[in-house]
Amino acid sequence: MSGIVRWGIIGAGGIARRRTIPALNLISNARVAAVMDKNGVTLSQLREEYGIENCYQEEEALLGDPEVDAVYIASPVKFHLEQARRVLDAGKHLLIEKPVALDAGEAEELLRYASGKELCTGVGMVMRFHGGHESIRKIVRDGLLGDIVSCRAQLTCWFPKMDGNWRQVKAIAGGGALTDMGIHCIDLMRYLLGDEVEKVCGMVDHKTFDYEVEDSVSAVLRMRKGADCFINANFNIPDEAAHCPLEIYGTKGSVLAYDTIGQDGEGDIFLTVSDSEKGYASSQVRSGTDGGRKLPYEQVNIYARQLEEFSACILEKRPARTTLADACQTMKVVDAIYRSSLEERTVYLD
Ligand SMILES: NC(=O)c1ccc[n+]([C@@H]2O[C@H](COP(=O)([O-])OP(=O)(O)OC[C@H]3O[C@@H](n4cnc5c(N)ncnc54)[C@H](O)[C@@H]3O)[C@@H](O)[C@H]2O)c1
Known part of the structure; x- marks a missing residue:
């Protein structure tokens, strides 16, 4: 392989067409070599839009x-799972x-197959590739917020019933708001805190829409180092009403982010650090209403950064930022939240 990874794409209609293909066209160590989709119309459109010749x-x-x-x-x-196995059988790298x-x-099963x-x-x-999230991770890891005690991450959208939409069919999607959106919040908490989930309490509901998968999920994850992370994901909040908050509170300060959990790599982040060892103050004066100091960070195309880094990992033979083992951990948390809701009890992870 030269200094450029040649990518093939399986399932090129939605996120691939909107984000991944444009992102691959922005970076210098990768290019689109071929696409495959079950939908012939999509393939013709991709050929026309991006000049991709190898469409299968x-x-x-x-x-x-x-060439892939x-x-x-x-x-x-x-x-x-089946497609991933076949990719590995063909001797191709896999994202x-x-x-x-x-x-x-x-x-x-996939982790075992790939090992x-x-x-x-x-x-x-x-x-994980949002510039602001990388800054938050460093702040947490450097101990600026003290011991992390409480966190929140929310990701929502408006997703009404649509006949024939695979995301609303359990056997095709696996789940609803939790597997589609909550999963980002769980992974982000594990990544930002550098910690694993010890036990969960979850509530999974059909509050608004009558499709098969859940439209609402709330869960508390108790992390091994002691933080409680509140996770919400909803298919029933209008996009214009959502700010997808990410909040991390520690014994020395907080980080509050709005609109960073999303596809644009944008949003505002506010940092408050308590400057002294304080005793108890009965007046409980808050630091003000400004929400803390606005934190500057590098705004990037998160899809381009992910693909550029993954391509570099292939070329340099090093592990990816989010491995299959990582994804297994996150999926175990997802499964535990479903079980907790179903059995109305706290569920411990292995
Ligand atoms: N990371 C993100 O930001 C993000 C955002 C959206 C979706 N996703 C994920 O990407 C995946 C696809 O979601 P989407 O929103 O693009 O869905 P989509 O329905 O918009 O697109 C899926 C594409 O796959 C094609 N397809 C259907 N069956 C196929 C098969 N057997 N083999 C190959 N192609 C097939 C469809 O024709 C369609 O073009 C899901 O796993 C979803 O969770 C990730």
């Missing part, structure tokens, strides 16, 4: 293409969209 309707054709070094899978979730598979069992193969594998947890 069958996986075998893309996997047999010697690595494959990005963005098909409906039900197909992920697979979240959720990695329908459940933790499937995720572990021992000399291929770079990773999962598209793109929120």
Whole structure:
């Protein structure tokens, strides 16, 4: 392989077309070599929009293409495990969209299948690549906020019933608001805090829409170092009403972010650090209403950064930022939240 990774894409209609293909066209160590989609109309549009010549309707054709070094899978979730296995069988590197598979069992199956193969594998947890989230991670790791005690992450959208939409069918999507959006919040908490989930309490509901999968989920994750992380994901909040807050509170300060959990790599972040060792103040005066000091950070195209880094990992033979093992951990938390809600009890992780 030269200094450029040649990417094949399986499932090129939605996020691939909107974000991944444009992102691959922005970076210097990768390019789109071929796309595969079941929908022939989508393929014609991609050929026209991006001048992609190698457009296939069958996986075998893309996997047999010697011009493809690595494959990005963005098909409906039900197909992920089998397609990922075939990518690895074909000797191609693999970046697979979240959720990695329908459940933790499937995720572990893929992890086992990939282990021992000399291929770079990773999962598209793109929120890790937000410049602001990287700054927050450093602040937490440097101990600026003290011991982290309480956090919140929320990701929502407005997703009404649509006949034939695979995301609303449990057997194809695996789940609803939790597997589609809450998963980003769980992964982000694990990443920012550098900690793992010890136990969860979850509530999974159908509050607004009568499709098969849940439209609402709330969960508390108790982390091993003691922080409680509140996770919310909803399909029933209007986009213009949402600010997708990310809040981290420690014994010495807080970080409050709004609109950073999303696809644009934007949003505002406010940092408050308490400057002295304080005793108890009965007046409980707050630091003001300004929400803290606005934190500058590098605004980037998060999809381009993810693909550039993953391509570099392939070229330099090093592990990806979000590995299959990571995705298994996150899927175990997802499964535990479903179980907690169903059985109305706290569920412990292994
Ligand atoms: N990381 C992110 O920001 C992000 C955002 C959106 C979606 N996603 C993930 O990407 C994946 C796809 O979601 P989407 O929103 O693009 O869905 P989508 O429905 O918009 O697009 C899926 C595409 O896959 C094609 N397809 C269907 N069956 C196929 C098969 N068997 N093989 C190959 N292609 C097939 C469809 O024709 C369609 O073009 C999901 O796992 C989703 O969770 C990630």
